[in-house]
Amino acid sequence: MRNEIPTKELIWSLPKAELHLHLEGTLEPEMMMQMAKRNNVALGYQSVAELREAYVFADLQSFLDIYYAGCSVLVEEQDFYDLTIAYLERARSQGVCHAEVFFDPQSHTSRGVSFETVVRGIHRALEEYQASFQMSSRLILSFLRHLSEDDALATLEEATPFLGWITAVGLDSSEVGNPPSKFTRVFARARERHLLAVAHAGEEGPPEYIWEALDLLHAARIDHGVRCLGDAALVARLVARQTTLTVCPLSNVKLHVFPTLAGSNFADLIDEGLRVTVNSDDPAYFGGYIGDNFLAVAEAFALDTAQVVQLARNSFLGSFLSEPDKELRLHQLSSVASSISF
Ligand code: ADE
Ligand code: ZN
Numbered sequence: 001m002r003n004e005i006p007t008k009e010l011i012w013s014l015p016k017a018e019l020h021l022h023l024e025g026t027l028e029p030e031m032m033m034q035m036a037k038r039n040n041v042a043l044g045y046q047s048v049a050e051l052r053e054a055y056v057f058a059d060l061q062s063f064l065d066i067y068y069a070g071c072s073v074l075v076e077e078q079d080f081y082d083l084t085i086a087y088l089e090r091a092r093s094q095g096v097c098h099a100e101v102f103f104d105p106q107s108h109t110s111r112g113v114s115f116e117t118v119v120r121g122i123h124r125a126l127e128e129y130q131a132s133f134q135m136s137s138r139l140i141l142s143f144l145r146h147l148s149e150d151d152a153l154a155t156l157e158e159a160t161p162f163l164g165w166i167t168a169v170g171l172d173s174s175e176v177g178n179p180p181s182k183f184t185r186v187f188a189r190a191r192e193r194h195l196l197a198v199a200h201a202g203e204e205g206p207p208e209y210i211w212e213a214l215d216l217l218h219a220a221r222i223d224h225g226v227r228c229l230g231d232a233a234l235v236a237r238l239v240a241r242q243t244t245l246t247v248c249p250l251s252n253v254k255l256h257v258f259p260t261l262a263g264s265n266f267a268d269l270i271d272e273g274l275r276v277t278v279n280s281d282d283p284a285y286f287g288g289y290i291g292d293n294f295l296a297v298a299e300a301f302a303l304d305t306a307q308v309v310q311l312a313r314n315s316f317l318g319s320f321l322s323e324p325d326k327e328l329r330l331h332q333l334s335s336v337a338s339s340i341s342f
Contacts, residue, residue, distance in 0.1 A: 025282025
């Protein structure tokens with residue numbers, strides 16, 4: 001395969017899965033302003049430009065404050081549908097053929113929007129893209145870790161009539177001070193209901209939180225996980241089991257997990273033999289969708305085509321697709337990759 005950094009066109013054309021994406025984090029400023037107007041929600045920003053100017057973050061919490069304020073414009077089922085369709089279209093244009101997406105029901109139910117309103121809008125859009133474009137998807141109900149475990153348990157109860165549409169539970173929001181151990185009971189209950197588990201851990205928090213996510217929550221994947229390198233035994237375990245890390249390179253720079261992309265540990269994670277995937281997290285806030293993230297790491301670390309194709313392979317390997325469907329997607333990826341001139 002070619003040794004030079006692959007072009008944007010090539011990177012975007014590779015079939016890939018997105019495994020770490022918050023639907024609420026795809027709310028582009030233009031859509032936010034439109035929805036604020038149609039739902040009569042006071043946003044506190046007069047223009048798209050003013051909104052974009054506010055997207056300068058010191059850390060995870062300063063981002064979350066703006067992210068939750070933005071969520072307030074999502075009110076009707078149609079809003080959740082429109083939001084999801086807009087994401088799927090962008091993702092599809094950058095090569096995503098399978099998307100496993102988070103939604104944060106508590107950021108809506110706490111404002112009086114029903115769980116049903118949220119999940120029906122999202123589900124309708126996902127179904128439409130499966131039917132129209134064979135774009136497969138999975139929905140992950142993410143608990144907000146700054147709230148109590150009882151609140152998460154109540155949310156799981158509200159989800160009960162819709163569990164046929166939901167594949168897994170996740171854990172996001174303010175990490176430090178809210179360890180995975182706080183949510184052991186609700187993840188156990190989710191397991192009883194045959195839901196899989198993932199968890200944000202090791203974004204700002206220490207390696208111990210990654211151990212807890214694995215051992216106490218039985219997380220099948222670790223979202224972010226970039227702080228694992230501080231613990232050799234943890235790295236050995238993640239490598240031995242080929243646990244997928246859903247890394248979000250542009251997010252990590254925007255939230256100052258690392259000073260720059262070139263100064264991040266992305267290449268070290270790969271060199272350790274970890275199963276690294278590339279994802280966009282909250283693309284409307286962090287300056288790029290999945291293809292932009294792939295291109296950014298390829299340029300920052302001078303990745304060649306074979307390395308980029310391996311990252312795309314990892315995205316299917318780490319997905320919740322059935323084994324035959326994984327094989328199918330890997331085959332599609334190989335066909336596109338082998339058509340690239342050497
Ligand atoms: N919610 C949305 N994006 C998040 C992130 N990067 N970390 C934790 N919670 C989030
Ligand atoms: Zn995230």
